[in-house]
Amino acid sequence: MKQFKLSNGKTIVKPRSYAVPAFLLFSIFLLLSVKVTGFNFHTLAENGNKFFDILKMMIPPKFTYMPRVWKPLLDTVKMSLLGSVVGSMLAIPFAIGASTNIVKNKIIISAIRLFISIVRTLPTLVTALIATYAFGFGTLAGTIAIAVFTFAYVGKLLYEQIETVDMGAFEAMEAMGAGRFRAFLSAICPQIMPGYLSNCLFCFEGNVRYASILGYVGAGGLGLILQEKIGWREYDNVGMILLMLFVTVLLIEGISHFIRSKLS
Numbered sequence: 001m002k003q004f005k006l007s008n009g010k011t012i013v014k015p016r017s018y019a020v021p022a023f024l025l026f027s028i029f030l031l032l033s034v035k036v037t038g039f040n041f042h043t044l045a046e047n048g049n050k051f052f053d054i055l056k057m058m059i060p061p062k063f064t065y066m067p068r069v070w071k072p073l074l075d076t077v078k079m080s081l082l083g084s085v086v087g088s089m090l091a092i093p094f095a096i097g098a099s100t101n102i103v104k105n106k107i108i109i110s111a112i113r114l115f116i117s118i119v120r121t122l123p124t125l126v127t128a129l130i131a132t133y134a135f136g137f138g139t140l141a142g143t144i145a146i147a148v149f150t151f152a153y154v155g156k157l158l159y160e161q162i163e164t165v166d167m168g169a170f171e172a173m174e175a176m177g178a179g180r181f182r183a184f185l186s187a188i189c190p191q192i193m194p195g196y197l198s199n200c201l202f203c204f205e206g207n208v209r210y211a212s213i214l215g216y217v218g219a220g221g222l223g224l225i226l227q228e229k230i231g232w233r234e235y236d237n238v239g240m241i242l243l244m245l246f247v248t249v250l251l252i253e254g255i256s257h258f259i260r261s262k263l264s
Contacts, residue, residue: 058239065237069225069244076221077248079143080211084204086143087150088196094151095158101167102184113159120152124210128219142219146207150200157199158192165191194263201256208249 033039097103098112128145135141169187174180215223222241229237 054235057235058242060236061239061243062234062236063240065240066244069222069241072215072220072222072225073244073248075139076142076211076245077208077252079139079221080146080204080207083143083146083211084150084200084207087147088154088200088203090147090151091155091158095155095162096184098155098159099162101163101165102180102188116152116155116159119148120156122148122152124149125214125217128214129217132218137218137220139220142211142214142221145214145219146211149210150203150207153203154196154199158196161192161195162188198260198263201260205249205253205256208252209245212245 094112094116098109098116100109103109124145127148128141131141131144135144165188167187170183173183173187178186212222212226215221215225216227218224222245226238226241229235229241
Protein backbone atom coordinates (compact mmCIF):
# COMPACT_ATOMS: atom_id res chain seq x y z
CA MET A 1 0.00 0.00 0.00
CA LYS A 2 1.14 3.54 -0.77
CA GLN A 3 0.00 6.53 1.24
CA PHE A 4 -0.42 10.03 -0.21
CA LYS A 5 -1.13 13.16 1.81
CA LEU A 6 -3.36 15.76 0.16
CA SER A 7 -3.02 19.53 0.59
CA ASN A 8 -6.03 19.59 2.94
CA GLY A 9 -4.27 17.23 5.32
CA LYS A 10 -6.21 14.07 4.38
CA THR A 11 -4.34 10.86 3.64
CA ILE A 12 -5.38 8.46 0.90
CA VAL A 13 -4.17 4.90 0.52
CA LYS A 14 -3.49 3.57 -2.98
CA PRO A 15 -3.14 -0.19 -3.54
CA ARG A 16 0.26 -1.29 -4.79
CA SER A 17 0.32 -2.08 -8.50
CA TYR A 18 1.53 -5.53 -9.52
CA ALA A 19 1.45 -4.75 -13.24
CA VAL A 20 5.24 -4.39 -13.66
CA PRO A 21 6.22 -7.61 -11.78
CA ALA A 22 3.47 -9.52 -13.60
CA PHE A 23 4.70 -8.24 -16.97
CA LEU A 24 8.30 -9.19 -16.12
CA LEU A 25 7.21 -12.67 -15.02
CA PHE A 26 5.17 -13.12 -18.18
CA SER A 27 8.14 -12.03 -20.31
CA ILE A 28 10.45 -14.51 -18.58
CA PHE A 29 8.02 -17.40 -19.13
CA LEU A 30 7.56 -16.33 -22.77
CA LEU A 31 11.32 -16.35 -23.40
CA LEU A 32 11.67 -19.73 -21.69
CA SER A 33 8.84 -21.12 -23.84
CA VAL A 34 10.57 -19.91 -27.01
CA LYS A 35 13.81 -21.52 -25.84
CA VAL A 36 12.25 -24.87 -24.86
CA THR A 37 10.03 -25.25 -27.95
CA GLY A 38 12.72 -24.10 -30.38
CA PHE A 39 10.37 -21.55 -31.95
CA ASN A 40 12.13 -19.72 -34.76
CA PHE A 41 10.67 -16.76 -36.66
CA HIS A 42 13.23 -17.22 -39.46
CA THR A 43 12.13 -20.82 -40.07
CA LEU A 44 8.49 -19.75 -39.93
CA ALA A 45 9.04 -17.00 -42.51
CA GLU A 46 11.12 -19.27 -44.74
CA ASN A 47 8.94 -22.41 -44.75
CA GLY A 48 5.52 -21.09 -43.76
CA ASN A 49 4.47 -20.72 -47.40
CA LYS A 50 4.64 -24.50 -47.86
CA PHE A 51 1.46 -24.75 -45.81
CA PHE A 52 -0.35 -22.71 -48.46
CA ASP A 53 1.17 -24.86 -51.23
CA ILE A 54 -0.77 -27.87 -49.93
CA LEU A 55 -3.94 -25.79 -49.62
CA LYS A 56 -3.55 -24.75 -53.26
CA MET A 57 -3.46 -28.43 -54.25
CA MET A 58 -6.88 -28.88 -52.63
CA ILE A 59 -8.43 -26.18 -54.85
CA PRO A 60 -10.58 -26.83 -56.74
CA PRO A 61 -11.95 -29.85 -54.85
CA LYS A 62 -12.85 -32.94 -56.86
CA PHE A 63 -16.66 -32.83 -56.90
CA THR A 64 -16.93 -36.24 -58.57
CA TYR A 65 -15.62 -37.72 -55.32
CA MET A 66 -18.62 -36.37 -53.37
CA PRO A 67 -20.79 -39.57 -53.52
CA ARG A 68 -18.06 -41.54 -51.70
CA VAL A 69 -17.94 -39.01 -48.87
CA TRP A 70 -21.61 -39.14 -47.85
CA LYS A 71 -21.53 -42.44 -45.93
CA PRO A 72 -18.38 -41.67 -43.85
CA LEU A 73 -19.74 -38.17 -43.22
CA LEU A 74 -23.07 -39.52 -41.96
CA ASP A 75 -21.20 -42.06 -39.82
CA THR A 76 -19.24 -39.19 -38.28
CA VAL A 77 -22.39 -37.21 -37.51
CA LYS A 78 -24.22 -40.26 -36.13
CA MET A 79 -21.45 -41.32 -33.78
CA SER A 80 -20.99 -37.69 -32.68
CA LEU A 81 -24.70 -37.37 -31.89
CA LEU A 82 -24.99 -40.70 -30.09
CA GLY A 83 -21.75 -40.18 -28.17
CA SER A 84 -22.81 -36.69 -27.13
CA VAL A 85 -26.22 -37.90 -25.89
CA VAL A 86 -24.81 -40.87 -23.96
CA GLY A 87 -21.97 -38.87 -22.43
CA SER A 88 -24.24 -35.99 -21.43
CA MET A 89 -26.73 -38.32 -19.73
CA LEU A 90 -24.01 -40.24 -17.87
CA ALA A 91 -22.59 -36.94 -16.60
CA ILE A 92 -25.77 -36.03 -14.67
CA PRO A 93 -25.50 -38.40 -11.67
CA PHE A 94 -21.75 -37.83 -11.37
CA ALA A 95 -22.21 -34.05 -11.47
CA ILE A 96 -24.83 -34.26 -8.73
CA GLY A 97 -22.50 -36.39 -6.62
CA ALA A 98 -19.67 -33.89 -7.10
CA SER A 99 -21.71 -30.85 -6.02
CA THR A 100 -20.90 -29.62 -2.52
CA ASN A 101 -24.32 -28.03 -2.00
CA ILE A 102 -26.14 -31.32 -2.72
CA VAL A 103 -23.80 -33.97 -1.29
CA LYS A 104 -22.22 -33.29 2.10
CA ASN A 105 -19.82 -36.25 2.21
CA LYS A 106 -16.39 -34.82 1.32
CA ILE A 107 -14.94 -38.26 0.51
CA ILE A 108 -17.61 -38.94 -2.12
CA ILE A 109 -17.21 -35.46 -3.61
CA SER A 110 -13.41 -35.76 -3.79
CA ALA A 111 -13.55 -39.26 -5.30
CA ILE A 112 -16.02 -38.27 -8.03
CA ARG A 113 -14.16 -35.07 -8.87
CA LEU A 114 -10.88 -36.98 -9.05
CA PHE A 115 -12.48 -39.52 -11.40
CA ILE A 116 -13.83 -36.77 -13.68
CA SER A 117 -10.43 -35.05 -13.70
CA ILE A 118 -8.66 -38.30 -14.64
CA VAL A 119 -11.11 -38.92 -17.49
CA ARG A 120 -10.65 -35.32 -18.71
CA THR A 121 -6.90 -35.85 -19.03
CA LEU A 122 -7.36 -38.65 -21.58
CA PRO A 123 -6.98 -37.34 -25.15
CA THR A 124 -9.88 -38.39 -27.38
CA LEU A 125 -7.53 -40.15 -29.81
CA VAL A 126 -6.05 -42.22 -26.98
CA THR A 127 -9.54 -43.15 -25.76
CA ALA A 128 -10.51 -44.12 -29.31
CA LEU A 129 -7.35 -46.23 -29.65
CA ILE A 130 -8.16 -48.08 -26.41
CA ALA A 131 -11.75 -48.56 -27.58
CA THR A 132 -10.60 -50.09 -30.89
CA TYR A 133 -8.57 -52.67 -28.96
CA ALA A 134 -11.56 -53.47 -26.75
CA PHE A 135 -14.42 -53.35 -29.27
CA GLY A 136 -12.70 -53.59 -32.66
CA PHE A 137 -12.43 -51.12 -35.51
CA GLY A 138 -15.48 -49.10 -36.51
CA THR A 139 -17.85 -46.41 -35.38
CA LEU A 140 -18.60 -48.12 -32.05
CA ALA A 141 -15.10 -47.28 -30.84
CA GLY A 142 -15.49 -43.70 -32.05
CA THR A 143 -18.86 -43.36 -30.33
CA ILE A 144 -17.39 -44.58 -27.04
CA ALA A 145 -14.45 -42.17 -27.31
CA ILE A 146 -16.80 -39.24 -27.92
CA ALA A 147 -19.08 -40.33 -25.06
CA VAL A 148 -16.10 -40.44 -22.66
CA PHE A 149 -14.96 -36.96 -23.70
CA THR A 150 -18.50 -35.55 -23.46
CA PHE A 151 -19.01 -37.14 -20.04
CA ALA A 152 -15.92 -35.43 -18.61
CA TYR A 153 -16.54 -32.08 -20.30
CA VAL A 154 -20.25 -31.77 -19.48
CA GLY A 155 -19.80 -33.31 -16.04
CA LYS A 156 -17.34 -30.67 -14.88
CA LEU A 157 -19.41 -27.79 -16.24
CA LEU A 158 -22.59 -29.22 -14.75
CA TYR A 159 -21.38 -29.67 -11.17
CA GLU A 160 -19.91 -26.17 -11.23
CA GLN A 161 -23.27 -24.90 -12.47
CA ILE A 162 -25.19 -26.79 -9.77
CA GLU A 163 -23.02 -25.20 -7.08
CA THR A 164 -24.05 -21.69 -8.22
CA VAL A 165 -27.84 -22.18 -8.07
CA ASP A 166 -30.15 -20.55 -5.52
CA MET A 167 -30.72 -23.20 -2.82
CA GLY A 168 -33.67 -21.39 -1.20
CA ALA A 169 -36.39 -23.36 -2.98
CA PHE A 170 -34.52 -26.65 -2.46
CA GLU A 171 -34.18 -26.08 1.28
CA ALA A 172 -37.82 -24.95 1.55
CA MET A 173 -39.07 -28.16 -0.10
CA GLU A 174 -36.91 -30.27 2.20
CA ALA A 175 -38.31 -28.38 5.20
CA MET A 176 -41.84 -29.25 4.03
CA GLY A 177 -40.97 -32.93 3.97
CA ALA A 178 -40.06 -33.51 0.33
CA GLY A 179 -37.26 -35.97 -0.42
CA ARG A 180 -33.92 -34.74 -1.72
CA PHE A 181 -34.50 -36.30 -5.14
CA ARG A 182 -37.91 -34.66 -5.58
CA ALA A 183 -36.60 -31.35 -4.23
CA PHE A 184 -33.73 -31.51 -6.73
CA LEU A 185 -36.07 -32.16 -9.65
CA SER A 186 -38.46 -29.38 -8.68
CA ALA A 187 -36.09 -26.69 -7.39
CA ILE A 188 -32.67 -27.26 -8.98
CA CYS A 189 -33.42 -28.77 -12.41
CA PRO A 190 -35.37 -25.75 -13.74
CA GLN A 191 -32.39 -23.54 -12.87
CA ILE A 192 -29.69 -25.68 -14.49
CA MET A 193 -31.59 -27.13 -17.47
CA PRO A 194 -31.06 -24.24 -19.96
CA GLY A 195 -27.34 -24.06 -19.23
CA TYR A 196 -26.99 -27.84 -19.29
CA LEU A 197 -28.68 -28.19 -22.68
CA SER A 198 -26.65 -25.29 -24.06
CA ASN A 199 -23.40 -26.95 -22.97
CA CYS A 200 -24.51 -30.27 -24.48
CA LEU A 201 -25.25 -28.62 -27.83
CA PHE A 202 -21.94 -26.76 -27.78
CA CYS A 203 -20.13 -30.02 -27.02
CA PHE A 204 -21.93 -31.76 -29.91
CA GLU A 205 -20.71 -29.03 -32.28
CA GLY A 206 -17.12 -29.73 -31.31
CA ASN A 207 -17.58 -33.51 -31.37
CA VAL A 208 -18.46 -33.46 -35.07
CA ARG A 209 -15.06 -31.90 -35.75
CA TYR A 210 -13.19 -34.18 -33.35
CA ALA A 211 -14.87 -37.29 -34.75
CA SER A 212 -13.53 -36.55 -38.22
CA ILE A 213 -10.00 -37.51 -37.16
CA LEU A 214 -10.83 -40.58 -35.05
CA GLY A 215 -10.53 -42.73 -38.17
CA TYR A 216 -6.77 -42.30 -37.92
CA VAL A 217 -6.84 -44.95 -35.16
CA GLY A 218 -9.52 -47.05 -36.83
CA ALA A 219 -12.56 -45.56 -35.07
CA GLY A 220 -14.58 -45.01 -38.25
CA GLY A 221 -15.99 -41.90 -39.88
CA LEU A 222 -14.30 -39.43 -42.19
CA GLY A 223 -10.88 -40.03 -40.67
CA LEU A 224 -10.49 -43.32 -42.56
CA ILE A 225 -10.82 -41.85 -46.04
CA LEU A 226 -9.07 -38.64 -44.95
CA GLN A 227 -6.01 -40.62 -43.88
CA GLU A 228 -6.12 -42.66 -47.08
CA LYS A 229 -6.32 -39.67 -49.41
CA ILE A 230 -3.62 -37.71 -47.58
CA GLY A 231 -1.36 -40.78 -47.73
CA TRP A 232 -1.91 -41.07 -51.49
CA ARG A 233 -1.46 -37.29 -51.84
CA GLU A 234 -4.84 -36.98 -53.57
CA TYR A 235 -5.30 -33.45 -52.27
CA ASP A 236 -8.24 -32.61 -54.55
CA ASN A 237 -10.19 -35.43 -52.86
CA VAL A 238 -9.03 -34.16 -49.47
CA GLY A 239 -10.36 -30.74 -50.44
CA MET A 240 -13.77 -32.27 -51.20
CA ILE A 241 -13.82 -34.07 -47.86
CA LEU A 242 -12.93 -30.90 -45.95
CA LEU A 243 -15.47 -28.84 -47.91
CA MET A 244 -18.31 -31.22 -47.05
CA LEU A 245 -17.19 -31.34 -43.41
CA PHE A 246 -17.08 -27.55 -43.30
CA VAL A 247 -20.62 -27.21 -44.68
CA THR A 248 -21.91 -29.87 -42.26
CA VAL A 249 -20.30 -28.21 -39.23
CA LEU A 250 -21.63 -24.84 -40.38
CA LEU A 251 -25.19 -26.17 -40.59
CA ILE A 252 -24.95 -27.89 -37.19
CA GLU A 253 -23.53 -24.76 -35.56
CA GLY A 254 -26.31 -22.65 -37.07
CA ILE A 255 -29.04 -24.98 -35.78
CA SER A 256 -27.32 -25.29 -32.39
CA HIS A 257 -26.96 -21.52 -32.06
CA PHE A 258 -30.65 -21.06 -32.85
CA ILE A 259 -31.67 -23.62 -30.20
CA ARG A 260 -29.29 -22.12 -27.60
CA SER A 261 -30.73 -18.65 -28.23
CA LYS A 262 -34.19 -20.02 -27.42
CA LEU A 263 -32.92 -21.62 -24.21
CA SER A 264 -31.30 -18.45 -22.84
